[in-house]
Amino acid sequence: MEQDLRTFEEICREHGLKITPQRTAIYQELLKSNAHPSAIMIHQRIKKYYPNVSLDTVNRTLITFAEIGLVRIVEGRGDPKRFDPNPRPHHHFRCIRCGKIVDFYNEEYDALEIPAELKEKFLIISKRVNLEGICDSCRNSR
Amino acid sequence: MEQDLRTFEEICREHGLKITPQRTAIYQELLKSNAHPSAIMIHQRIKKYYPNVSLDTVNRTLITFAEIGLVRIVEGRGDPKRFDPNPRPHHHFRCIRCGKIVDFYNEEYDALEIPAELKEKFLIISKRVNLEGICDSCRNSR
């Protein structure tokens, strides 16, 4: 944890970000939780001991953290829901710049085994490999 | 396409859903697009030839389709953003009932190769296996 915080300050400095009490608190709270919290959850926890941080700051800070690679956005992203009618087993590539999602097929991926400890604990309904990166048109246009 | 539409009607009937022009149009539009459209995109396309369908109907219909397994929600889900500070390579299990996301580690998954045709076309930045299903506590509580 100490280790993590030192690294945190280094990474901020590398990216020219100031170390503010809010940023430190938000990052610490994120490390403490293993539940992949949302901005609102983080905000509620911080308010208890630091009552005047605003939700906007939490939102902005988390997005800044994501931009410098300190954290990752894992679920939802506030963007609208998107729907996939393709019933064949398939996998996704998603462009982080334009949001495009491309289906692809791969037998090796389809054949992946579910780890035994997960199969015992959870009822697994679907399995999918998600790749992220920059798509061809975004690469060419900038 | 004809085939798909017949199957569509069968699946609706199996689940006791009425076949309405709106539902048919929404499903057809979804099949036509390979871009994993959002409710708003579908609504805009349908409006051109069927001006009085409401966005709410599109939203409700798509969610109904997802509930009966006809389509899948692939990105965002309108839920708040969630953040992951874990820098180690890892994978996710997500409970479709309570939304909990659990990290897990797996060397076989980490070692997966990116298919050559994708590596050529796109710049791949991250790779992750996403499992979905019902978690232990949700399984026990209902």
Place this chain on the structure above:
DNA sequence: ATGTTTGCAAATAGTTTGCATCCAG
């Protein structure tokens, strides 16, 4: 000192809900 960061308030975007009307079965 100064330019970034913050907090507040207002605006925006997506989704959901209540309810009266409509229509598929």
Place this chain on the structure above:
DNA sequence: CTGGATGCAAACTATTTGCAAACAT
């Protein structure tokens, strides 16, 4: 006929933006 489906409007939730004040460097 009748209950499920739809359209409209309003409510709600999450996020973003503009701006002045505060603060880290």
